[in-house]
Amino acid sequence: MFDPDDLADIRSAKEEWEDETLGPTLDRFGERKETFTTDTDGHEVDRLYTPDDVGERGYDDEFGFPGEEPYTRGVYPTMYRGRLWTMRQYAGMGTAEETNERYRYLIDEGQTGLSMAFDLPTQMGYDSDDGMAAGEVGKSGVAIDSIHDMETVFDGISLDDVSTSMTINAPASILLAMYIAVGDRQGVDREQLRGTIQNDVLKEYVARNTYIYPPEPSMRIITDIFEFCAAEVPNFNTISISGYHIREAGSSAAQEIAFTLGDGIEYVERALDAGLAVDEFAPQLSFFFASYNNIFEEVAKFRAARRMWAKIMEERFDADDPDSKKLKFHTQTAGSTLTAQQIDNNIVRVAYQALAGVLGGTQSLHTNGKDEALALPTEESVRTALRTQQILAHESGAADTIDPLAGSYYVENLTDELEQEAFDILDSVDDRGGMLQAIEDQWVQREVQDVAFERQREIDEGERVIVGVNEYEVDEEAEVDIEEVTEEDQRRQRERLQDVKDERDDGPVEDALAALHDAAEGDDNLMPYIIDAVKAEATTGEIADAMRDVFGEHQGGAAL
Structure with missing residues (x-):
């Protein structure tokens, strides 16, 4: 140059x-x-x-133009000059009614996309009345036990008017089936359904541990979703390959890129092994990254990841469709950086992290509420978080030109360094037999833990300043409102579930679950059977159990 x-x-x-x-x-x-x-x-x-x-x-080779390979400068020719990123605030309150109320509030406040947070039992494939769910119903998000809960969440919200992201992994097939079934009941053509399911099980074994089945059947379910959606729900992103949780577990920025793209490589290879053509499903792949406080490192990370994925898809998988090579991603500001001390400082942290996501070319963005280190965010803090995005979009100038930090000698150098380091890590993954094998051997987990340990040591010894925590502390903290899910809320959810079980026709439920069980034992695509079970009013736990009976359950701490 x-x-x-x-x-x-x-x-x-x-x-x-x-x-x-x-x-x-x-x-x-x-x-x-x-x-x-x-x-x-x-x-x-x-x-x-x-x-x-x-x-x-x-x-041309390393930078290019927006919308052209290698997509360093963005995946669309006009980027935010044509359309702003989707402002997708992550939300899910204890009950379906409360979640619907929060969604309507956010839409009224100008949110342009919905993002569902599910409670822990739902994420693990348990119903709210299961003994394993005790004390956790509605705590980390909304409890979804049946299609009735999903219908309530979207009461008055037409699914052809919104794009919905669902942070759900092991039971993603079930929750997607419920969403499709609600769309069917609303009369919405399946081709009009838009959104994303996270559906990334590999990172669960690394970072979050909300898995159900062992890896092999989990990968089968994922590829079944790829195949089904390519034919039936072509505008729905079938997976959000998530580096966010790997970063939140303590990884470096280069590790976040490498392990995320490594998971993506594993999913593509499994889909190809299942007989799918790369250009049939790859355009529906999407990614999910964290955005941390160091603006320049984060911008360089996003640019490097985009360029790397284009190279990987072309050189490793011979993808021909340009959309197969575009790394489209959602960004969430970094929850682990939020502090319980001086929580107003979190507003500033979130704003800088959001700026980094926008300067890096994200397709959608969630900004955390200032109180999320303490509890579910209040309406006031959610509004402030959304206003942060709106001010960034309309007042900062950051959205007025494409890739505004391109050409910065520092940013370009850092982009190159992160790309090279991430490719070196991917080489180590390949040397260990691929991402799944590296996870099985606990190598990925150890690499992340080493970085996390060193970071915490730096904080403990004062080498890394966390404002309000180990420097610039104050003696008194202001009182804050806390959103709480009460035992009464949990009791009502269990009662609603019991009403569903009492009022439904058990015959169709049993038939649908038996058909799903048989399909799991064979090699049919599971999605049509899961949708049938959902429409028959089978519950999340019953559908998950039908597959547990065939696939078994992964035991944490055991070899994968």
Whole structure:
């Protein structure tokens, strides 16, 4: 991109600047600290970047234009000048009625996409009346026990008017089936349904542990969803391959890229092994990343990930459709950076993290509420979080030009460094037999844990400043309102579930569950059977159990 002779002149001029201008200032005043590094990767940040740090690389091959390979500068030609990112606030209250109320509130406040948070029993495939659900019903999101709960969540909200993201993994097939069934009841054509299911089980074994089945049947279910949706629900993203939770578990930015794309590679390979053509399902793949406080590192991370995925899909999988090579991603601001101390500081953290996501070219964005270190966010804090996005969109200027940090010698250099480090990690994954094998061997988990341990050590010893926690502390904290799910709320949910079981016709339920059980023993695509069971009013737990009987249940801590 720069002439070699010009670069030589710049190097010479820099050396002269260091000797004549910088040197006397350093001798007299020094700098704030001896070494500056990026947030989690520990890349040393140089004092000054010049064209010499970008080098002689060709513009077209490494940067290109928005909407063209290698998509470093964005996956769409107009980006936010054509359409703003989807403002998709993650929400799910204890009951379906409360969640519907919160969704209507957010839509009225200008939210442009819905995002469902589910309670822990739902995420694990248990009904609210199961003994395993005791004390957890509605605590981390909405309890969805049957199609009636899903209908209540979307009461008065037409599914052809909204895009809905569902943070659900092991039972993703069941919750997607419920969403499709609600759309059918509303009279919405399946091709009009838009949204995303997370559906990323591999990262559950690494970071979250909300799995149900062992890896092999889990991968089968995922590829069944790919196949079914390509034919029936073509505008629904069938997986959100999630680096967010890997980062929240403590990974570095480069590890977040590498392990996320590594999971993506594993899913593509499994789909190809199942007989699917890459360009039939790859356009429906999407990704999910965290955005942390170091703006430049995060922007570089997003740009590097985009460029890497385009190379991987073309060079490794011979994808031909341009949409198969576009890394489209959702971003959530980093929950683990929020502090219970001085919670108003979290508004500032979230704003900077959101800015990084937008400067990095995200397709949709969730901004955390300031009180999420304490409990489910209140309406007031959710509104502030949404207003953060709206101010960013309409007042900051960040959405007015495409990839505005492109050409920054620092950002381009950091993009290259993160890409190279992430590819090196992927090489190590391949050397260990692929992502699933690396997870089975606990190598991925150990790599993440090592970074997390070092980060915590730095905080404990004061090497890393967390404002309001280990520096700039105050003696008193302001009182805050807390959203709580009461035992009465949980009791009402169990009663509603019992009403469903008492009033339904058990014959069709039993027939549908038996058919699903038989399909699981065979090799039919499971999605039509799951949808039939949902429409017969089988519950989340009953459908999950029909597959548990065939597939078994993964035991945490055991070899995968």
